[in-house]
Amino acid sequence: MPDKKNRITIWMPLLLALFLVIGMLLANFLQNNTTRPLPLKVFAQNDKISAILNFVEQNYVDSVNRNSLTEEIIPQLLKKLDPHSIYIPVTDLPAVTEVMRGNFDGIGIEFTMQNDTILVLQTTEGGPSEKAGLLPGDRILRVDSILVAGVNMDQDTIVEKIRGPRGSKVNLGIYRPIRQEELEFTITRGVIPKNSVDVAYMAAPGIGFIKISTFAKTTYPEFQEALAKLRKEKCHSLILDLRGNGGGMMEPAIRISEEFLEKGSLIVYTEGRARKRQEYRSSRTGPASNLKLAILIDEESASAAEIVAGAIQDNDRGWIIGRRSFGKGLVQEQALLNDGSALRLTTARYYTPTGRSIQKSYENGLDDYYHEVIQRYSKGELIQKDSIHFNDSLRFTTPEGRTVYGGGGIMPDYFVPIDTSGLTPLYRQVTYGNHVYQFGLTYADQHREELSTFPTPTDLADYLDAISILEKFRKYLQSQNIPTNASAWRTTSPIFRTQLKAYITRNILDNEGFYTIIQELDNTLLKAIEILK
Structure with a gap:
């Protein structure tokens, strides 16, 4: 018995060693056929995203396009920050820049699609189409010999064919119903203004009306021209319509606000974690500071439009009329990337002269943030002023003692509900x-x-x-x-x-x-x- 026991004792370590080796070999086999631990350096904390992309590119079972993966990752990353930090792909940047620039290259027509054909509604005054002889009512049949009417070609594709760099030419085949004939035009493309002042006219004796649809590079000079026109028509009061205006550039909003304020008046200030407080004040007494003023806003008035409304309200300069504005109080700066794309990053918040941040909450995610306006309707806010509730901690007071609130848009001085009387x-x-x-x-x-x-x-x-x-x-x-x-x-x-x-x-x-x-x-x-x- 002792001999047998000794033999077991002697062989036991060898057996254990053998089982261990077999286990290691088996484990290695299984790992090579399923997953493999990544080298520790791949997870280096300082550049984990690049490390993962490198590993995927080198080891993934199928070929991958690293650029495509990157284009997918960046927007998802920015969504985690706030609703207004965005990535602009290189293919989209020209269109975005065009909106802010206030002009584009084209032939200068306003049109609509009717019966699968482009119908010219208006030609831009002094523009290439007007000079060439196009008229309202003309139908565009062909663009550079390519049939575009009655062939189910989508509108964007037709626009791409008509547009082109300034100085280039495009040949259009036109049908003119008045004369019941087809005509050919060769048009030299030019710079076409993309007006942000939609209209300026006298809405009542002595009361002018200006509607601004966006704030672009050309908005301020457009506004000056519109106001000068109304002054000639004996305008002593002004209605500035910012309804539906989603904002745009900050500078024209500041300059337009300055037109109505006394010298030294605070218009807005910005501040962020990496941006020091910067104040924007009126550098002069505005030439329109003597005009009685009303500003119209609604739930789609945002950003730069809210800067103007907030500056006028907080300086007790005029009346804000309509419904509570959108509530975008974040400032973005744009950085160009090496491939021609751009990053528009939120770097600061802006505050109205009384110190209000009018940015609404985005803690519950993007869907909730953008559907909040729809929720206003379901809660009755667009119909009943009493349905609107503000936190007392966000109460502010203007120099003349009016109570205003932060935390979710500009609340008008005079509330006007949506009209449902004829909605049969x-x-x-x-x-x-x-x-x-x-x-x-x-x-x-x-x-x-x-x-x-x-x-x-x-x-x-x-x-x-x-x-x-x-x-x-x-x-x-x-x-x-x-x-x-x-x-x-x-x-x-x-x-x-x-x-x-x-x-x-x-x-x-x-x-x-x-x-x-x-x-x-x-x-x-x-x-x-x-x-x-």
Whole structure:
């Protein structure tokens, strides 16, 4: 027995060693056929992303495109920071730059797609198309001998063919309905202004109206020109419409604010972790500082538009009218990358003169952030002012003692709800089907020569009433199998009547004619006129 025990004792270490070797070999076999531990240096903390990309590129089972992976990673990374830090691919940068620059290279036409064909609505005054002889109502059939009408070519593709660098030429084949003939034009492309001042006109005796759609490099000189025009028409009060204005460049917003303020007035200041506080003050007493002023805002007014509204409100300089603005109070700086792409990074917050940050919360993610405006409707905020609640800790006071709030947009001094009085099922059906616009476009196009004899919006609108344009539209709806019962028609037809005249006038005359007529339905604008009178 002792001999047997001794033999087991002697062999036990050898057996254990053998099992260990077998286990190691088996483990190594399994690892080589499933996963393999990465070298520790791959996970170097200082450049983990590059290390992972390197390892993937060198070892992944299939070939990979490192650039494509990088393009996917960067936007996802920036989403974790805030909603407005973004990556702009090199392919998208020209279009983004174009918006901020305030001009683009092209031929200078305003158009729409009708029956799978480009219909010219207007030509830019003094632009290449006007000089070449294009007219409103012309149809573009061919671009450089390529058929683009009636072939289901998408609009973006056609625009790409028409556009090109300034100085280059494009040949257009045109059909002109008035003469019922096809014409050929060779147009030299040029620099086309992309106006950010949509319109400037006298909304009432002594009360001017300027609508700014974005803040670009050219916005301030456009604004100066518009204001000078209104001054000549004896404007002593001004309505500045920033509804739907999503912002843009900060500098033109500051310069426009300066027009209305006394010298030394604080307009806005910015501050960030790596950016010292920087104040922007009025360098002079603005030439429009004597004008009575009202600014219109809504839930789509953001960023630079909120800078203007905040500066005017906090300096007790004018009235803010409409609905609570979007709430974007972050400042981005743009850095160009080596491949021509760009990074637009949030580097600071901006604060209104009383010290308000109007940036709304983005703690619950991007979807919640951008759907917050929709939630305002469901909560009743766009209809009832009492549905809006602010945190008392975000209360501020203007020099004249008015209470204002931070933390979520600019709250207007005068709240104007969205108008739901005429929103019948008939109205929704007609609007969703875009029938007013399409009827107006077709009618204007078919009667362009006759309608063009009326020189003013008022003359044209009176004529459209005289020929019962509303009744013609009702017959059109019935031909589209849209019922127009007496009750719904009585409620909704006044809206249709004004919209029809406005759309037809825009097609025949210009934007000023459109706004002159459509203001009958604009309760926010009408409220501003009431306050300024």
